[in-house]
Structure formats: structure tokens, C-alpha cells
Amino acid sequence: MELVEEILNGDFRAIAKAISMIENDGSEKEELIDRIYPKCGRAVVWGITGPPGAGKSTLVDKLIEQERINGKKIAVIAVDPSSPFSGGAILGDRLRMQEHATDPGVFIRSMASRGHLGGVAGATTDAVKVFDAAGFDLIIIESIGVGQTEIEIIEVSDIVILVLVPGMGDEIQALKAGVMEIGDIYVINKKDHDGADKLEAEVNYMLSLKEGDQTKNPVLLTSAIHNDGIKNLISEIQIYLKNIQESMELQKKRKTRIKQEIKQIFSGKIMYEINKKINTEIMEEWAEAIYNGDISPYSFINKKVQTFLKEQK
Amino acid sequence: MELVEEILNGDFRAIAKAISMIENDGSEKEELIDRIYPKCGRAVVWGITGPPGAGKSTLVDKLIEQERINGKKIAVIAVDPSSPFSGGAILGDRLRMQEHATDPGVFIRSMASRGHLGGVAGATTDAVKVFDAAGFDLIIIESIGVGQTEIEIIEVSDIVILVLVPGMGDEIQALKAGVMEIGDIYVINKKDHDGADKLEAEVNYMLSLKEGDQTKNPVLLTSAIHNDGIKNLISEIQIYLKNIQESMELQKKRKTRIKQEIKQIFSGKIMYEINKKINTEIMEEWAEAIYNGDISPYSFINKKVQTFLKEQK
Incomplete structure (x- = not known):
């Protein structure tokens, strides 16, 4: 594969x-x-997540700026809220590329959060490998942290930076509690907005409730827009990464990531076999029977599962 | 099962x-x-989704109030953003129950958006069956419409009401486009806020781009807080539901829902078999080998999948 060589040479088109x-x-x-897998393992992956409107994109832009000054080659994967049907990414690279478009040390790519067999994590994990093999030092994965994506970003990242913002009401409060367990570093962005201090206190309080936690999770205030x-x-x-590397926690995280990956690929393959076996026609027939109330769903499906497993040779 | 009888009698504890x-x-x-399945099929399911802060909860409260006046018995399933690790629902019934706590015609229940083998859709679909069999006329599923949950709510609902809100910035714009395909009825809540007219025009414009759509999707303005x-x-x-019932679209939707359900249960069962076979120890061994770069992930897993399928008897 010529493409492999080109990727290893860091060719953007490839x-x-x-x-x-x-x-x-x-x-x-x-x-x-x-083919590229043997060349992977050098890049560091930052996951940046948080609710819509927290200013994640601006923060990522400023982090890129700073890390470019520090000489890093950076790839950004923006996991976009996507159309559930078309699977297309919405925000698009076009919105984000502009500022760094002429910089040969920055590669920004949107990926849709749906449509991939293995979910976001599957596609993102593979994309990370490509950037890693292509010689990027830092890979930033930016995603809206609500529901499914929030856990997927931790599966893929070495460190998760959770971006929160003051004054988004009750639902955000709940959300905040929900995502509280996934952050390694907490950023309260728009720190000049009303309620930043209160939010900082709340986050610190919630973190103090975390049980059995060995590592200290910093809570930082930023105003990305003002740099x-x-x-x-x-x-x-950097300090956090150094600590988890020395405590071998990073290596453990990466192995866990591989396990998730194995599971996802494995189940994806099995699902493929299932979909081959249970074609549209058969499915139609089964759904019709259940819809008409002729059969009860679980006992019916349990029988079918046994049959499926027996038929595999 | 005594529980079955109690559910069919509409007993809240059951x-x-x-x-x-x-x-x-x-x-x-x-x-x-x-056991309860034969008694299902009477209730109507409304899915209410939209970004955090759109005022969905207030809207649901007002809808409950009104539909109680109309004599309906109502169940609400609030799909909460949940902790990825503990799987616990966060918002909790306590926040929401208060107003309707003494009303014997309203049952509100939070369910966590993770942790269930079949995802939200799996658990929610089964909960819907319980409420349906228990004699509820209307089941409202409220969920934050970002990422995964947005597609799951359509799998479970007869009609999806997408709640949007003016003035939430670029990310919400993108999100809006992303969820544009899932709504049957679009509600622009907080209609007294700046930008409501602009948002209405945008939504109408986006809807006009939808291809091959037979049904008309109403775009409505509300101010839930002012009723x-x-x-x-x-x-x-009601009009929308009547239309899709007459055109047989509703029946088709419900059959599609059953198909999704079959797939989810089926794959859940297979995953269970896989997890039994690939235990922690084996997984550890595989992950170690891939981590050390001794083997390449896909060719390795492909072989293991074949072995797994062959071993099933």
C-alpha cells in the first residue's frame, strides 16, 4: 500500500x-x-469535552496556538453532533480550519458522531492511529460531552479536560454531575461571567465527594476568548500526564483503551454476521409476528439467538 | 407472577x-x-427532545397539566444524562415529582441514559410496555437531544417533538441541523427571547430542504413558562398523530420500533455470550499482545471472531 508510506511521511492528502x-x-x-500499527504509540491524546456553548472550540484554538509555539505538531479531531440519518458531520472543518489553514503543523478534521460500526470511539481510535503514525505529537479530540460521546472520549484519550461554563441552569447542573467522573482536569471557561466562582466551588465540592480517588484533579479558570x-x-x-506516566496509570489506561477496541471490533464483526443471517425479509416476518401479539418478544428472541449460535460453523 | 396482575391493575408500587x-x-x-406484552398497544408515546436549556422540563410540565384537564392518565420517562460509571440517573424524580406528586393520574420516572445492555432504547421500550399495560393513555419520553439519545428517542416514540430555543450560539446551530431530521413537530420555546423569529425562519428553511418528505412538519412557538x-x-x-395513523405511517413506525428492539435484544444476548467466552483473563492477554505491538489489531480480531463463531454449538 503506497498510502501507508505516504502516511508515515506525514503527507496531509494521504x-x-x-x-x-x-x-x-x-x-x-x-x-x-x-500496516501502520507498528509505528504507533508516540502521540499523546487530549480529550476535550463539555456541554454545548462552553467555549470548547475557542479553547482548543488557543491551546493549538500555544502548543505550536512549543513546537508541537498537532492534529484535532472534532467529533461533531451529526445527523442521525445521513451520518454527516455538521460543524465541518470549514468553520474551524480557517485560522490554522496555512499552518503545516496543524491538521483539523471533523468526524461524525454516528454511522460507524464501532461508534465514535471506533472511528476516532483508528484516526488517532493514523495521526500517531504520521508523526503528530499531540492529538486533540474535541467532543460535546452529553450522553454517549462523553464516555467514548475517555476511552480514546490519555487525559480528559472537561470544560464547564457558569450560568447554564438546572439541566447543566445535572449534566455537570453526570460528567463529573470523567474529567482529569476541570476547566471553568468564561471565568469573567457571573457565577464562575460559585461553579468553581461546586466542582471542587463534587470532586471532594469522589471516593477512592488517588489522583488530584485540578480545577482551573480560563477565559479562552481573552487567551x-x-x-x-x-x-x-503536562504535570498530570507526567504523574500518570510515572504511576503507570497512563499505560493502564492505554491497555484499557485497547480492550475496548477489541470488544468493539469483535462485536461489530459479530453484528455483521447477524445482519447477514437476519435479513430484511426475516426481520419483517419476526416484527410482524411480535406486532400482532402472536408471540412474546423475549422468549421468541431467546430461541432465535440459540438457533443463530448453533448454525455458525 | 403476582406483579403482573398488580401492573395490569395500574398499581404504582408495582x-x-x-x-x-x-x-x-x-x-x-x-x-x-x-407476560404483560399481550396487554400492550393502546398507549401513545410522545418523545420530547432538544438541547440542554431549551426548557423541555417546563414544557413537559405544562403538557401534563393540560392533558390532565383532558382526562388523560400520563406517564413520563425522563431520560437523564447519567454518570457513565455508576449509571445512575442524576436529575432524579425528586426535582420533578413535586408538582404532580399528589396526582394519581401522573407517574414520573427518571431513567439513566446508560448502563442498560440495549442502551436507553432498550430500557425505555420495556418501560413503555409497563406503562402501556398498566393503562396509561399517554407516555411522554423526555430526553436531551444530543448524540446517541437523539436517535434512540425516535426509535421509541410515535411522535417526536423537538424543542429548540433562540440564542444559543454556533454549536447549537450545528446541533440544530443535526437533529433537524428527527423532529415531527418543531417547537421554538422561549418565544419572547431575542432571535425567536430568526430561529423560526431558519427551521422553516431547513425543513424546506428536506427531500422526499411527504408529511408536513409544523413549527410552533411557545413560552412554556407562561403557559x-x-x-x-x-x-x-393530535392532528399529526391522526394523519400518520390514517396513512398507516404510525403502524409502520411501530413495526420499525419492534425491529430495532429485536436487533437490540438479539445483539445484547450475543454480546453476553461473547463476554462469557472472552473473559477478563483472555482479554488481558490479547490487549497485552496488541499493546506490545506483537500483533496487528484487525487481523488478530478477525481470526478470533472466526474461532468464536466456530466454537458455538
């Missing part, structure tokens, strides 16, 4: 092609990943 | 117990659902 290949989820992708607190954030990220 | 059983996802649940536009919304919901 990388873009590889990511599309991953999104298309064909067998070509598998060969590609298997305020960015250097400090990067320095805290 | 219903609560059944929902917990569903959340615990054991084999008891399967027997329960199979403004609620009656009109309910009337539009």
Missing part, C-alpha cells in the same frame, strides 16, 4: 484519504490500520 | 418495581415483559 477510508469502514481500512489561563492549563496538563 | 427490574436487566424482566402555546401544541400533536 492522511485525509486514510480518515475517509476509516469513516467508510471497509476492509481496506483494516489492512491500512494493521487567559491557557499557559497554566497546558502546564497542568 | 410499576415502580417493574421499572427497577428493567433497569437491573435480569431474566426476571424478560418473563415480566413477555403560552401549549394548547395549540397539543392540538397540532
Whole structure:
């Protein structure tokens, strides 16, 4: 595969092609990943998540700026809220690329949060491998942290930065509690807005309730739009990463990530076999029977599962 | 099962117990659902979704109030953003129950958006069956419409009401586009806020781009907090439901829902078999080998999948 060589040389077109290949989820992708895999393992992955409107994009822009000054080659994967039907990414690279478009050390790519067999995590994990093999030092995964995506980002990242913002009402409060367990570093952005201090106190309080936690989770205030607190954030990220590397927690995280990956690929493959077996016609027949109330769903499906497993040779 | 009788009698304690059983996802649940299944099929399911802060909860409260006046017995399933690790629902019934706590015609229940084998859809679908069999006329599923949950709510609902709100910035814009395909009725809440007219125009424009759409999707303005536009919304919901019932679209939707359900239960069962086979020790070994770069992930897993399928007898 010529593409493999080009990726290892850091060729942007080849990388873009590889990511599309991953999104298309064909067998070509598998060969590609298997071929570049031995070259992976050097890049560090930051996951940046938080509710809509927290200013994640601006924060990522400022982090890129700063880390470029520090000489890093950076890839950004923006996991977009996507159309459940078309699977297309919405925000699009076009909104974000502009500022860094002429910088050969920055590659920004949107990926849709649906449509991939293995979910976001599947496609993102493979994309991370491509960037890693292509010589990027830092891979930033930015995603809206609500529901499903919030757990997927931790599966893929070495460190998770959870971005919160003051004054978003009750639902955000709940959300905040829900995502409280996933952050390694907590950022309260828009720190000049009303309620930033209160939010900081709340986050610290919630963190103090976490049981059995060995590592200290910093809570930092930033104003991304004013480039305020960015250097400090990067320095805290570095300290955190150094700590988890020394305690072997990072290595453990990465192995856990591989386990998730194995599970996802494995179940994806099995699902593929199932979908081959239970074709549209059969499904139609089963649904009709259940819809008409002729049979009860669980006992029926339990029988079918046993049959499926027996038929595999 | 005594519980079955109690549920069919509409006993609230029995219903609560059944929902917990569903959340615990054991084999008891399967027997329960199979037993009540013949009594299902009467209730109508409304899905209400939208971004955090759109005022969905207030809207649901007002809809309940109005539909109680109309004599309906109502169950609400609030799909909460949940802790990815503990799987616990956060918002909690306590926040919401208060107003309707003394009303014997309203049952409100939070369910966590994670932790269930079949995802939200799996647990919610089963909960819907319990409420349906227990004689509720209307089941409202409220969920934050971002990412995964947005598609799951359509799998479970007869009609999806997408709640939007003016002035939430670019990310919400993107999100809006992303969820644009899932709504049957669009509600612009907080209509007295700046930008409501602009948002209405945008939504109408986006809807006009939908291809091959046979049904008309109403776009309505409400101010839930001022109880403004609620009656009109309910009337539009009724018209929409009547239309899709007459065109047989509703029946088709419900069959599609059953198909999803079959797939989810089926794959859940297979995953269970896989997890039995690939135990922690084996997984550890595989992850270690891949982590060390001794083997390439896809070719390795492909082989293991073949072995797994062959070993099933």
C-alpha cells in the first residue's frame, strides 16, 4: 500500500484519504490500520469535552496556538453532533480550519458522531492511529460531552479536560454531575461571567465527594476568548500526564483503551454476521409476528439467538 | 407472577418495581415483559427532545397539566444524562415529582441514559410496555437531544417533538441541523427571547430542504413558562398523530420500533455470550499482545471472531 508510506511521511492528502477510508469502514481500512500499527504509540491524546456553548472550540484554538509555539505538531479531531440519518458531520472543518489553514503543523478534521460500526470511539481510535503514525505529537479530540460521546472520549484519550461554563441552569447542573467522573482536569471557561466562582466551588465540592480517588484533579479558570489561563492549563496538563506516566496509570489506561477496541471490533464483526443471517425479509416476518401479539418478544428472541449460535460453523 | 396482575391493575408500587427490574436487566424482566406484552398497544408515546436549556422540563410540565384537564392518565420517562460509571440517573424524580406528586393520574420516572445492555432504547421500550399495560393513555419520553439519545428517542416514540430555543450560539446551530431530521413537530420555546423569529425562519428553511418528505412538519412557538402555546401544541400533536395513523405511517413506525428492539435484544444476548467466552483473563492477554505491538489489531480480531463463531454449538 503506497498510502501507508505516504502516511508515515506525514503527507496531509494521504492522511485525509486514510480518515475517509476509516469513516467508510471497509476492509481496506483494516489492512491500512494493521500496516501502520507498528509505528504507533508516540502521540499523546487530549480529550476535550463539555456541554454545548462552553467555549470548547475557542479553547482548543488557543491551546493549538500555544502548543505550536512549543513546537508541537498537532492534529484535532472534532467529533461533531451529526445527523442521525445521513451520518454527516455538521460543524465541518470549514468553520474551524480557517485560522490554522496555512499552518503545516496543524491538521483539523471533523468526524461524525454516528454511522460507524464501532461508534465514535471506533472511528476516532483508528484516526488517532493514523495521526500517531504520521508523526503528530499531540492529538486533540474535541467532543460535546452529553450522553454517549462523553464516555467514548475517555476511552480514546490519555487525559480528559472537561470544560464547564457558569450560568447554564438546572439541566447543566445535572449534566455537570453526570460528567463529573470523567474529567482529569476541570476547566471553568468564561471565568469573567457571573457565577464562575460559585461553579468553581461546586466542582471542587463534587470532586471532594469522589471516593477512592488517588489522583488530584485540578480545577482551573480560563477565559479562552481573552487567551487567559491557557499557559497554566497546558502546564497542568503536562504535570498530570507526567504523574500518570510515572504511576503507570497512563499505560493502564492505554491497555484499557485497547480492550475496548477489541470488544468493539469483535462485536461489530459479530453484528455483521447477524445482519447477514437476519435479513430484511426475516426481520419483517419476526416484527410482524411480535406486532400482532402472536408471540412474546423475549422468549421468541431467546430461541432465535440459540438457533443463530448453533448454525455458525 | 403476582406483579403482573398488580401492573395490569395500574398499581404504582408495582410499576415502580417493574421499572427497577428493567433497569437491573435480569431474566426476571424478560418473563415480566413477555407476560404483560399481550396487554400492550393502546398507549401513545410522545418523545420530547432538544438541547440542554431549551426548557423541555417546563414544557413537559405544562403538557401534563393540560392533558390532565383532558382526562388523560400520563406517564413520563425522563431520560437523564447519567454518570457513565455508576449509571445512575442524576436529575432524579425528586426535582420533578413535586408538582404532580399528589396526582394519581401522573407517574414520573427518571431513567439513566446508560448502563442498560440495549442502551436507553432498550430500557425505555420495556418501560413503555409497563406503562402501556398498566393503562396509561399517554407516555411522554423526555430526553436531551444530543448524540446517541437523539436517535434512540425516535426509535421509541410515535411522535417526536423537538424543542429548540433562540440564542444559543454556533454549536447549537450545528446541533440544530443535526437533529433537524428527527423532529415531527418543531417547537421554538422561549418565544419572547431575542432571535425567536430568526430561529423560526431558519427551521422553516431547513425543513424546506428536506427531500422526499411527504408529511408536513409544523413549527410552533411557545413560552412554556407562561403557559403560552401549549394548547395549540397539543392540538397540532393530535392532528399529526391522526394523519400518520390514517396513512398507516404510525403502524409502520411501530413495526420499525419492534425491529430495532429485536436487533437490540438479539445483539445484547450475543454480546453476553461473547463476554462469557472472552473473559477478563483472555482479554488481558490479547490487549497485552496488541499493546506490545506483537500483533496487528484487525487481523488478530478477525481470526478470533472466526474461532468464536466456530466454537458455538
